Amino acid sequence: MTRRRALLLALAALPPTAGRAAQESKPPAGDATAARTILARVNAHRRQAGLAEVTLDARLSAAAQGHSEWMAREKRLDHRGRGGSDPGQRIEQAGYRWRAYAENIARGQRTADEVMAGWMSSAGHRRNILNRDVTQIGVGVAGRYWTLVLAAPRNW
Numbered sequence: 001m002t003r004r005r006a007l008l009l010a011l012a013a014l015p016p017t018a019g020r021a022a023q024e025s026k027p028p029a030g031d032a033t034a035a036r037t038i039l040a041r042v043n044a045h046r047r048q049a050g051l052a053e054v055t056l057d058a059r060l061s062a063a064a065q066g067h068s069e070w071m072a073r074e075k076r077l078d079h080r081g082r083g084g085s086d087p088g089q090r091i092e093q094a095g096y097r098w099r100a101y102a103e104n105i106a107r108g109q110r111t112a113d114e115v116m117a118g119w120m121s122s123a124g125h126r127r128n129i130l131n132r133d134v135t136q137i138g139v140g141v142a143g144r145y146w147t148l149v150l151a152a153p154r155n156w
Helices: 003-012 032-048 058-074 087-093 112-120 123-129
Strands: 098-107 136-142 145-153
Touching: 032 112, 032 123, 032 136, 058 087, 058 098, 058 136, 058 145, 087 098, 087 145, 098 112, 098 123, 112 123, 123 145
Parallel strands: none
Antiparallel strands: 098 145, 136 145
């Protein structure tokens, strides 16, 4: 089975999200299973902390996926990306107008559970995941390079 066909099958297995904008119901371009797992784990931690759940946004996932692919190509872990871009610039380039954002990156973990365990054991990464200002996330995975973009849209 080709990678493209496997990805299409994984995407087709995702249930549509009623009442959400189209961009929120689309899975990311990367590993759809990992994205669903990370979304579930992020929301479990947020519920445990008394915070509102977040939703998956395709634009944020596109920004996260692009950054994971860039890190994998360059073999480097860095919040600065192609052309010196920062997370806010990458999010805007994906068409998302943000009022708040954060980014978690990781390298080396094999599974979504491993990367979430690492992020939750780091004070700064945990703070991003439990940031009450964020309402949406995007997930990117390329090999063993992971990006989690957390953001809130600008409402003005």
